[in-house]
Structures are given as C-alpha cells and as structure tokens.
Amino acid sequence: MAAVREGGLRVTSARRLLIEALWEADQPLSAEELLERLGGRSDLGSVYRNLEALERLGLIRHVHLGHGPGLYARASLGPREYLLCDSCGTHIAVDPSELDEVRDFIRRRFSYEARFSHFPVAGLCPKCAKEREK
Amino acid sequence: MAAVREGGLRVTSARRLLIEALWEADQPLSAEELLERLGGRSDLGSVYRNLEALERLGLIRHVHLGHGPGLYARASLGPREYLLCDSCGTHIAVDPSELDEVRDFIRRRFSYEARFSHFPVAGLCPKCAKEREK
DNA sequence: TTGCTATTGCGAGCCCTTCGCAATAGGGTG
C-alpha cells in the first residue's frame, strides 16, 4: 500500500481489495475473475481503471494469452514469460532467462528487443504438434 | 474459384468479390477494410463467415497484430511471419525461414512448434527500444 | 472539521465478432 501512496494514488477500499486479490493469486486473472473475488464490492469499470493505474506504477503486468480477456498478475509473480499453443489454447510459463537465446537471436537479426511477457511465444504444444503430423 | 467449388462451397457474388479483394491486396486487411473494398455489396456478417470458410479451406490466413481487429490475407501472400512492436504497434513481416533458428531452439527446449504467422513475435522495435534506454 | 479533488459505482457506448432468421440465389436434376 505504501507503494500505491508513493505513486500518488489514494488507498481506497476498492483499490485495497483489488490488490489483495492480485497478491493472493498464484496465476494471472482476468478483470472479471478479479471482480468475483471482490465479492461485488467494486465494479468492472473501477477494476479496469485500477488495473491500469497499478500497471503504470509497475506493480502489476498483464498478458494476452490468445483470444480471451487480458490476464493480470502482480509483477513479482514469476515465472513470467509465456509459450502459448494457438491450437488448443493451453500455455506454459517460463523464466525469462530461458528465452535469452531467442532474444539474442532476434536482436542480432532484426534489432528487435523481444519480450514474451505481454504477448506470448505462439505455436503448437507437443500434443497438438503431434496431431498435426498425421 | 475452382478451389472454392472443390471445397464444397458455392461461388456466390459476395464470395467472389471478397476473394478478388483479398487477391488484389498486397498486405493483410481487416474485415472492415475488405467490406469497404466491396463497395457495400455485402455485409460484415457475411464477410466474417466467408473469411472463416476460406480459412478452413486453407486459401487465406489471419494474423493478430496487437489489439486491433484480425487481419486477413491470401495464404500465398509472402513473407508471412511477423515481428510486432508492442509499444508503438508497428510490425515487420519476414520470411518464415528467417525464424528457423528460433523455431529450432524452442523445439529443442520446450517441444513447442513455434509459429509466428497467427500471433507475431512481440517486443520493441529498434526505435522504441532506444527510447526505453533513457 | 473542513474542503479539495481523486475515485467510485453506474449506465451508456464502442469495437470486434457471432448468431438467428426469413428471403434469396447457386447449381445439380430431370
């Protein structure tokens, strides 16, 4: 909460509840799921505004795993880069260091600084890849 | 059109116009942009249904470049894997072979078959990466 | 305690996409 105040934000009850929900979660959650965990003691508009504010302070991140809603988690929740199967929608999370080699290659070849914490590495998981072979 | 009929689809005028628009385009277009090029001689619902049907036949593909609408292009339009700057939204298209090294690495390490034709490689373009450094 | 203003809850609205449905038009059959 100290970080919130230092960021110039008031510590309101909607905000506190949201932060508690985010800090108790062990995986990224959608705005709707977060609202449920608040037991209706806020609303979707406020949840989105607060998520945006907290993200600006760097306290949380959000990721887009495929077509569904964005998923939010505290920034300190690791691992936090994602591989997504764009066939079945499942994903795995890995430590960013696991993808350093990819980042290095992309940087050398294209001067891009690849990050897979907001949009994941997309592809086929082992199961779906095997089914494609047939 | 032969491919359409062989795929079990009727060659209707809405379909023919859509295909012509897709084949004339030199870059992926959104459903809305495609409808514009049809001069109102169809509607968004039909455009989406036809895009889906054509994609099932493997004649076209669609890609999600960031948060906007999905973008559709004929499957034969190359190059067709994408690097997206998730800061400024610009992207570049590269030949899939350019990313073989990434694919190999991901396959060895995670048994995933990476594909960047539907969801791109995300990161920071050179310009945005430079600005971040400051 | 007061007063300023950030924040809330609410509803309306936006964007992208899908669905239901009655009317239409491909295209195989005779």
Add this chain to the structure above:
DNA sequence: CACCCTATTGCGAAGGGCTCGCAATAGCAA
C-alpha cells in the same frame, strides 16, 4: 429450360471485452 433443394445472404440483435461520462462519495492534507 424449369424446378427444387439448401447453402448463403443481408439484416438486425446480441455477446464479449473494454472505455467513458457523470454525479455522488470518500481519502487525506491543512
């Protein structure tokens, strides 16, 4: 060529995800 079956169309409504406008409320500094 006329017929019929049904795939497809155009339309409007609706759904999911998110943003905005606004009056009422509640932090919090003085």
